[in-house]
Amino acid sequence: MNLYVNFASYLGVALLLLAAGIVLFMISTPKLKEISLIAEKNVSAALVLGGKIIGLAIVLGAAAEYSISLFDMVTWGIIGIVSQVIVFILAEVITIRFSIHKAIEDDNRAVGVMLFSLSLAIGWIVAKCLSY
Template sequence: MLDLLANFSVYALSAFGVFVIAMLLITLATKHKEFELIGKGNQAAALSFGGKLFGVALVLGSAIAHSVSLVDMVIWGFIGLVAQLLFFYLSELITIRFSISEAIEKDNKAVGILLLLLSLSIGWIIASCLTY
């Protein structure tokens, strides 16, 4: 039983470490300041940022479920994170008719919802790709 608890703890701490790194990289990758906007009650920023985080969580969950070792899980977690960030930049093409950062700063909830769902969709696709 202690072996299982130790194994769980190591995987959980490692996954949370990757998650925190992902959170930091996401905040660095965006032009607007999510935490500052969220602190001011900007719902679009919260939707967009929350979607990115949940997308990363989907990828990490798949990496945990399908990894053969802790190192394998961390590697695939970072690969998924990089893929998530690349697709985030590609999403700029989908939204080329408006500036994402400007829309988020103006609390455009429609854009926030679109980015939330886009991030979840991307996370699900990447997570599913990690199963093969």
Template sequence: MDNNLYVDFLVYSLVGFAIMIVGLLLFEMTTKNKEFALIFKGNVAAALSLGGRLAGLAIVVRAAAENSVSLSDMLLWGVIGIVALVILYYVTELITYLFGKAVKVNVTIFKAIEQNNIAVGILILLISCSVGMIIAGCLTYEPDLIG
């Protein structure tokens, strides 16, 4: 048995969990809603929204661990996943606002999550997981996929 296998597993796992914790903190810091506070008050929409972003990030971190050529490569792709999901949240907020304005409904994700709109929480969950899967699928160094 190669002891490096166990060390590699431990190190990659710890880096993966660290990426998740940093992502969680950045998600909380970069959104208008303070989702942790809302979650502890029983807001299901906030839990779905934050949980979805974490699931999307976990999908990216898994692909990064699986496809990276080094630990620093995995870390880089984890950071890219966090940034992509933060940007996605704001793009989704903008699109929702524009669609709402087009149909003459004053709606934002921020307000909907604040009001515990579970449908919006599910939408954010599914969009976040979808983006995570797309990023994960693109995260490869296989030359056949590029040429």
């Protein structure tokens, strides 16, 4: 029975952290309104949000795999989420030639694919840094 309780605990916490990560992304990037853009069939916004979700899931999966306790998983999950958000904000600052949020609003799919890829790459790197 303990195995099932552990599974449910880790899954529940991971899903809560995933939701918190998505909310944190939306709060920290208020210019980019992915949900409303997706409702308007904006593919670039869907790529960006999808990349964020997958990147966060990669990090949270690693946090669950390598943690020694539920508290350890939460700690490393939060560190991973914050790392993802910081890198995404830095991407907006670094791209001085154009505005990322404007490009996504205009459904610039090249930018959408790049941000999708960036989210996956950062998620993968952060996940690998979580291993002991």
